[in-house]
Amino acid sequence: MVQRRSTGTGWPDAVPARSPGAGGRVPAGSGEPLDTAGVPAPDSPGAGVDGGEDGSSGAGAGRGARRVSTAGLMIVGLLVLLGFTLAVQVRSTSTDPTLAAARQEDLVRILSDLEAREERLRQDIAELEASQRQLTSGAEGRAAALEEASRRADELGVLGGSLPAQGPGLRVRFVAGREPIRASELLDAVQELRGAGAEVMQVSGGDGQSVRIVASSYLLDVDGGVEVDGVRLTGPYEVLVIGEPSTMRTALNIPGGVVASVSGDGGTVIVEERDVVEVSALSDPSQLRYARPVS
16 A cells, blocks of 8 residues: 655655554654654654663663763863862962062062071971970979070070170171162161071171161161161171071072162172171160050
8 A cells, every 4th residue: 555645746756654553653644753764753752762662761861861961060060160260369369469570580589588487487386396395294394494484585685686696697798889878778688688587687887886686676867877776877887697698698689689789879798608697786675665465
């Protein structure tokens, strides 16, 4: 039995009619979409896999596709979140005005200073932990406490400027050129030395007067010289500093630093490393008016 279908040319084409029961095939006139072979299209309702009549295999494949789709969405979401986090981090780092404007030499110096400071802090932590163990060791705790208190008093006296000190360090001389040495240049030297790990410093003038540099020290330009903590000094100036010599020398000689600044004015900075530097100038402790220790 055949059905005739018009092709629009006037000649009928013979198409074999599909029997409703032949191999689970769907009749051509059932209203379902057909492919070129006359079988239901893959996306039509009820179309099974491998000719299944109940469509169970197709449903399993659909669930698997949904699981794969869900996992893919989760992966995409995680990647988007990671990209957003990296973008925020890069943007926050790149917008730091201090680091963005710094030169490579300055960044190297900052890194070196941070590493030196980290090493000093590690040593301080180790010493404090050792002191704690001694203070809690029972019978020897009292003697260890007295010894520790005496050592701390000496350290605070050196840091506060009330005791003289000695140790390895630098002797730095500032000789003026066509321009006099300014207070800002001496202050830059003090700050660079402190950043490089300087522990004790004093500034001396050509007239033989010396001033101990402490946390509250200040420097001002005055007629014919520089005033340091109220004492007028005249050039040439000399800074004696105790600390790690090579690190402090590197800090003074960074491009654009104090040595370059003085040289640009025609002056000279002479840096000498010494095994023993004696800092003998003392600072009178200031009387506290407002600050009180926390009890």
